[in-house]
Amino acid sequence: MWSPTRSLEGLVLVATVAPAELVRIAGSFRTGPDHARNRERTATVGVPLAYLVVTGLAVAVVASGHLIPDRLGAWRTGPLWLLIALGAGVVLVGAEFALGAVPKLLRGERSLRLSVRGGAPTGPGYLASILLTAVAEELLYRGLWIGALEEWLGLPAWAAICCAAVGYALGHLFFGGLTMVQKALSGAVFGVLLVASGSLLVPVLSHLGQNLTVHALAARQAVDR
Secondary structure (H helix, E strand, O other), X not given: OOOHHHHHHHHHHHHOOOHHHHHHHHHHOOOOOOHHHHHHHHHHHXXXXXXXXXXXXXXXXXXHOOOOOHHHHOOOOOHHHHHHHHHHHHHHHHHHHHHHHHHHHHOOOOXXXXXXXXXXXXXXXXXXXXXXXXXXXXXXXXXXXXXXXXXXXXXXXXXXXXXHHHHHHHOOHHHOHHHHHHHXXXXXXXXXXXXXXXOOHHHHHHHHHHHHHHHHHHHHHHHHO
């Protein structure tokens, strides 16, 4: 049944879909000799700041209505799940690469190597930004989205995981359809880790492990060039 509260819940979730993409899109219109520096500033400061602000506002809105889902407060877990989380994060890097290789294989390319999208900064500031973004994304798409869809809207866990994964994928629209498919896979795995372990710490660590692995590959790739 429709109610103002249900509308608020839905609007909160919809409003969190692509905060960082708006920042990236705005930054892509900048031209001139400082374009590379502006792009790095967007990636290092603009994107994590956008996610942190939107995540904070979303949590504040739901808290004002006493609607904070239990998933956001569940952080306890055991050492085995911590190992599983970090291992899953590393494996997801290979899984995303495998998905990215499919179009190339269909085009007949046979010489494939594990590489990271070029042009991304690799300094300590960027490393800190992607780690902050990973935490914000898990609070948002797993803690808030899955918790809200389960508790507020009564969706079963598998449906909440799928919806949150789609929302997370849409948050990467700027990078194209293939990246969205890759992120939908990662988002689904993070969601399964949350539900299976019962702890938000598990997908957070998994996402951190994934981002750290990608950053290490990017840094190595930059050195090889």
